[in-house]
Amino acid sequence: xxxxxxxxxxxxxxxxxxxxxxxxxxxxxxxxxxxxxxxxxxxxxxxxxxxxxxxxxxxxxxxxxxxxxxxxxxxxxxxxxxxxxxxxxxxxxxxxxxxxxxxxxxxxxxxxxxxxxxxxxxxxxxxxxxxxxxxxxxxxxxxxxxxxxxxxxxxxxxxxxxxxxxxxxxxxxxxxxxxxxxxxxxxxxxxxxxxxxxxxxxxxxxxxxxxxxxxxxxxxxxxxxxxxxxxxxxxxxxxxxxxxxxxxxxxxxxxxxxxxxxxxxxxxxxxxxxxxxxxxxxxxxxxxxxxx
Amino acid sequence: xxxxxxxxxxxxxxxxxxxxxxxxxxxxxxxxxxxxxxxxxxxxxxxxxxxxxxxxxxxxxxxxxxxxxxxxxxxxxxxxxxxxxxxxxxxxxxxxxxxxxxxxxxxxxxxxxxxxxxxxxxxxxxxxxxxxxxxxxxxxxxxxxxxxxxxxxxxxxxxxxxxxxxxxxxxxxxxxxxxxxxxxxxxxxxxxxxxxxxxxxxxxxxxxxxxxxxxxxxxxxxxxxxxxxxxxxxxxxxxxxxxxxxxxxxxxxxxxxxxxxxxxxxxxxxxxxxxxxxxxxxxxxxxxxxxxxxxxxxxxxxxxxxxxxxxxxxxxxxxxxxxxxxxxxxxxxxxxxxxxxxxxxxxxxxx
Numbered sequence: 001x002x003x004x005x006x007x008x009x010x011x012x013x014x015x016x017x018x019x020x021x022x023x024x025x026x027x028x029x030x031x032x033x034x035x036x037x038x039x040x041x042x043x044x045x046x047x048x049x050x051x052x053x054x055x056x057x058x059x060x061x062x063x064x065x066x067x068x069x070x071x072x073x074x075x076x077x078x079x080x081x082x083x084x085x086x087x088x089x090x091x092x093x094x095x096x097x098x099x100x101x102x103x104x105x106x107x108x109x110x111x112x113x114x115x116x117x118x119x120x121x122x123x124x125x126x127x128x129x130x131x132x133x134x135x136x137x138x139x140x141x142x143x144x145x146x147x148x149x150x151x152x153x154x155x156x157x158x159x160x161x162x163x164x165x166x167x168x169x170x171x172x173x174x175x176x177x178x179x180x181x182x183x184x185x186x187x188x189x190x191x192x193x194x195x196x197x198x199x200x201x202x203x204x205x206x207x208x209x210x211x212x213x214x215x216x217x218x219x220x221x222x223x224x225x226x227x228x229x230x231x232x233x234x235x236x237x238x239x240x241x242x243x244x245x246x247x248x249x250x251x252x253x254x255x256x257x258x259x260x261x262x263x264x265x266x267x268x269x270x271x272x273x274x275x276x277x278x279x280x281x282x283x284x285x286x287x288x289x290x291x292x
Numbered sequence: 293x294x295x296x297x298x299x300x301x302x303x304x305x306x307x308x309x310x311x312x313x314x315x316x317x318x319x320x321x322x323x324x325x326x327x328x329x330x331x332x333x334x335x336x337x338x339x340x341x342x343x344x345x346x347x348x349x350x351x352x353x354x355x356x357x358x359x360x361x362x363x364x365x366x367x368x369x370x371x372x373x374x375x376x377x378x379x380x381x382x383x384x385x386x387x388x389x390x391x392x393x394x395x396x397x398x399x400x401x402x403x404x405x406x407x408x409x410x411x412x413x414x415x416x417x418x419x420x421x422x423x424x425x426x427x428x429x430x431x432x433x434x435x436x437x438x439x440x441x442x443x444x445x446x447x448x449x450x451x452x453x454x455x456x457x458x459x460x461x462x463x464x465x466x467x468x469x470x471x472x473x474x475x476x477x478x479x480x481x482x483x484x485x486x487x488x489x490x491x492x493x494x495x496x497x498x499x500x501x502x503x504x505x506x507x508x509x510x511x512x513x514x515x516x517x518x519x520x521x522x523x524x525x526x527x528x529x530x531x532x533x534x535x536x537x538x539x540x541x542x543x544x545x546x547x548x549x550x551x552x553x554x555x556x557x558x559x560x561x562x563x564x565x566x567x568x569x570x571x572x573x574x575x576x577x578x579x580x581x582x583x584x585x586x587x588x589x590x591x592x593x594x595x596x597x598x599x600x601x602x603x604x605x606x607x608x609x610x611x612x613x614x615x616x617x618x619x620x621x622x623x624x625x626x627x628x629x630x631x632x633x634x635x636x637x638x639x640x641x642x643x
Binding site: 029035083086087089090092093095096097099100101103104106107108111217221224225227228232261262264265268269271272275276279280281284 | 408411420422426430431543555591594602
């Protein structure tokens, strides 16, 4: 029973973080058809921001979170406005641009903090007994943040005018533009939301995961797997895919402790099986080829 | 024969600056080591340049021309590498035998990969192919008794006794491979139809099928050719390096091909070569020493250079330069130097 309890908690935790990352990735892909390989680099930057403000400058949690969130989101907006938007017509150039951007961020962090394994201080201390296991409060807080952000994202996308314009632009940018939606502005706002989601994920895992310059690569693979598994452009699919992948990973880690490096392999295998059965992922739509 | 070659050179190479540059470039690759003394380290970098150029061009053929954007090209590289290394380790065969076998196995891998990939398109295909090398990497580490795990298979024999001889073997293989791939993707060729068909599949697969092209067969062919040349590159790579390690399968290796091709210019055979030459060779020549500012911040400088260059030449460096120095005749579609006022064949006004 404690094993199952721990499995559930860990799966929810990892799935939640992956879900935040994947939904942002999926959102910007569905809107602008940008495969943003720098997405998890923003997550890395947010984790470093938390570390720097809280440990090195000794600030309070609220200030650190606010400044990190705003700073990273602003950086994402600037990167979109001045770099990605200009090459958006060339799909491969976008890929290269985002890889270069992610590598540049990684190298800057390497110069600033060198290759040490760091961790940010926990926001709250103590632990609680749930499902027969003792869970650190920090993990519960992270779970709470993830749940709140998920609900907020869902409300934003379904209930507000902005959400409607985002979904309309994703479905058909030309028609959305005819209906009076400013497509470039909506794209910019979506990029901001996507980066903010990555930043929230970074902020919430900074006290739990080790912070190091290359921490963006393992989640990047997982995020791509999840987004494909759930179907590109579908936020619901991203979240469900995230929990499936987190469950597969944790099952491997829990029942084959000696083979925990195989977690990625099994996650990939799950994706391959889903794709072979359903070529557009669980909730995705096959994008019609643009025919002129 | 010789006269025909000379005639061809005079009438279809000399008037087109891009082709002239390509010929001079390959001639320089062959001649420079003969007249200039090159230190062993630089020689090794040049050898790897040839190997990576072949790898990048094979990605361009598969993903650029045919449009099957493959994020896991390291699979073929790694299969070729591990196959020839394992054959040497367990059967004691020499590189002359193991490299062709490694290449054939990589071709076969390309065909097998294609079957699940046939149903998918666009980003789904890219990300599915990304999974294969990572899964193989997991297998390599899981069976560490056979494959050597993280340390890889060490002590592989070099393909030739001296560094210069190795360089020449790799250079010749690369030149032949690039020529074959260039011919196969030449859409204007009268003898080989594949170039035209690859273009058609990328532009509009449904229309290509409607025109009576068996697109599945040609996609399989593209995967097989891509696998073959990437496999040769991988097998050569491990024999030059002496170690077949997991680094041949990691995601960085797959993305490196994408980076080189996108930087040089996609859907052009020379683009990837230019990309490798600038991003790999130049960087290594600048990065020696390790203590200079450039040496320490190699990656940072590379990424900033890539970002800045992409802003101004989003189609890639080589394509940008080509568009500056060449112009297509509007009437007869013949390539002319940009500074000519009239087409060299039909005399039409170029401006």
